[in-house]
Amino acid sequence: MKKSLEITDVAAIDMAGSCIASVRTACVVWGIASITTLIAVILALGDNAVEPITLNMFATGFIVAVGCIKAALILRYYLGLGPAAGSWRAMFIAFLIVIFLGVLAAQGVVILMTPQAAS
Amino acid sequence: MKYQSQKVALYYIYGALALFAAQILFGVVAGTVYVLPNLFSEILPFNVIRMIHTNALIVWLLMGYFGAAYYLLPEECETEIHSPKLAIIQFWLFLIAAGAAVVGYIFGIHEGREFLEQPLPIKVGIVVVALMFLYNTTMTLLKGRKTAVSNVLMVALWFVALLFLFAFYNPSNLAVDKMYWWYVVHLWVEGVWELIMASILAFLMIKMTGVDREVVEKWLYVMVSLTLFTGILGTGHHYYWIGTPGYWQWIGNVFSTLEVVPFFAMVVFCFYMVWKGGRDHPNKSALLWSLGCSVMAFFGAGVWGFMHTLSSINYYTHGTQVTAAHGHLAFYGAYVMLNLAIFTYALPYLRGREPYNQQLNMWGFWITTSGMAFMTFTLTFAGVVQTHLQRVLGMNYMDVQDQVALFYWMRLGSGIAVLIGVTFIIWALVVPPRAASVRAKISQPAE
Amino acid sequence: MSERLTKSAARNIFYGGTIFFLVIFLGLTLHSHNYIVNESTNEDTLTESVVAGKHIWERNSCINCHTLLGEGAYFAPELGNVWVRYGGKDDPEGARDMLKAWMQAQPSGIEGRRQMPQFNLTDRELDELVDFLKWTSEIDTQNWPPNEAG
């Protein structure tokens, strides 16, 4: 009785554990994440005017999406939250979507409030 | 009952019940003064009535925890209590200190910080009592088996004592005073007392549902982790308007919203264990109290607490009857019911009888709980009206109070219902039924 | 096997996490302590009289009827801003006299009205208590209460 339980327990750990990416995949993920970060920072630094400019929805969406995708990559490949994690994975993705939409919605309201700045 | 030394818990349970009765009586008197303000104004002013009402509550809850600890530690540690004699001395010392404090209050001898009114010598006495208790129980724990239940309980009780030391620090700067005052009050009731609650509920679930200890103790760790990960910084919701920096509003909003989660986890835990255990424990009233405790704690501490914890709402409701509503249901649901659950469970074993007067006890449960729920609703309505008239429209305090007088009448009614319910409960717990006075065979506890 | 999800590890994570939050909390209260002493309250005006007033406030357990900055019993009016409510900002002398007269006139004995006891304070004690209430009204409370009604 006890033995069989132990085996299933171990299997569960294995399933979760085995989803950790291989060294190669992890490096590729790292490369993608780093390059997108650099692009985002360069974009943000590029128009560093004296007066702050409100970003349009597209640029905001891009910047936040980059963040969320990086977070998703970390979850999937660094943390190894593979299909075995079941509904947890869906929950984390839902969490990221909520943040993404929340920030975007706030930006939308800001743009609506200051129409002249949204150029 | 497996260990002789568990018997010392009886002192504490009876002592606690006596103070419980006093607390409810003074509560009813306070509720009466609300509607008939001239009644006792010459002989017993409201501030003394309320002081006794709140202090008796705190002391009897603590006494109940001591009793619960003395009852469950031997079973958890599988050994006798280090010194039953010390436990009995500790009980009398505590009871005398509590009694002296109450008599002192009536004659106007007290310090002046809310809930910490005990005069200095009594405070020192409480510390001595706590030290005796901690010595006794820690020695018991050290020589016996160490379980998650007993570990969490003992850590919590140590912190109860340590945090009480802040009661001795009374700075002359009022804002500083208030900030550290919450170290005792908040970190007790929304911190370590919740640990006590979780561990006693875990003990009761192990005993009554027959679910494997392993499962229960894992849940216990999840619950206590959630409690402290949210509750410590949740103190921020008391630091909104007392001269502390504005950032507490952000911290308080976020963390105290999450304080609902551990209470919700306790509800899920209790019901899941009972469902999973699927075992008919003969002590149905103890099971009722345990389940009821988790539910009412969730509503009183969780839902009613959350209702006015966001700083933008609290800005208007702070210090109104909304706070009173939350306070009443939270203390009743979380800690009063917890103590009654463990008393109801333990007394039959301590006195060597079948679970007795179950019907009466359960009637007491429903009457008291309904009374408290109704009281909470009336005070909530009173608070909402008060908030609108006073905080939004800027009406004068006393004029507003006249407007909500009807709610205070209804509150007094529910208070009397609570008094009746509590009479039932105490009767059921203390007075043995005539038929069952023969020593009956006790059904074995689970595990 | 060593891979088990043990309860002792659970206990360690529980303690570790708790200590983490406790350290943050202590750090923040330390900062708040400094903030209170240096910014939100005026330590210079925390005179002996104010301190004495605080003790009178405590000795008579005013907190078990009144609220002070929203904390206390809810049986009698908020006193954190009573100084402002009595017009102490514009007419300190008048407000002081009114507050003292009010306390000396208790209990009102009016039927159906909540009664405040007569605490038999000396004139000096009354002054100290008023000083304490005045000092309290000057604490920076993030603009609480919302209006003068308290």
Place this chain on the structure above:
Amino acid sequence: MTAQTQLSSGAEDNDTASWGGLELLPGHPIMWVLILSELVVFGAFLLTFSGARVVDPQGFAQDQMQLDRLAGGINTLVLLTSGLFAVFAIQAVNTGNICRSRLWLVLASLGGAIFLIIKMIEYRAKFDAGIGLESSTFFTLYFLITGFHALHVVLGIGILMVVAIWPSRINVETGAAFWHMVDMVWVLVFPVIYLVR
């Protein structure tokens, strides 16, 4: 199970019961109680931040100009790299190479230390410019969120160190899980606070 057998089998560590789904996640279940609480806290903070920004977009934009975006970007790269090292540490312990695993754990925490140094420089610049916790809503939230995150980095370094001392597979996974959470929170905090305007 009776109390007797529990005692004889060393009740503490001999468990076969499930953690109610939490064991599906890599690392110790209780660590996930912490991680999940943290994610909710940071999520709530970021949404609060966005909400507060709606109330005062101009003020937020002005204050945000004073942030050091480059430092934030570099810190993102530092944490990403450090997270990669934590992955390597798990790989190493999976193949039974304890020494290498320890090395990667130390390198990962070094990354954390570099992050903290850059953060300190950033904070110092703010304090020198006379900006503090109570300066404005933007800076209150900026200091609370990034400060709270930085404290997690400190805790993470501590956890990685502890794990490096006892690098069993479950320990390394548990430590790495926390570290990745800290990493993940930062990649969300960075765009929301530093970049969006």
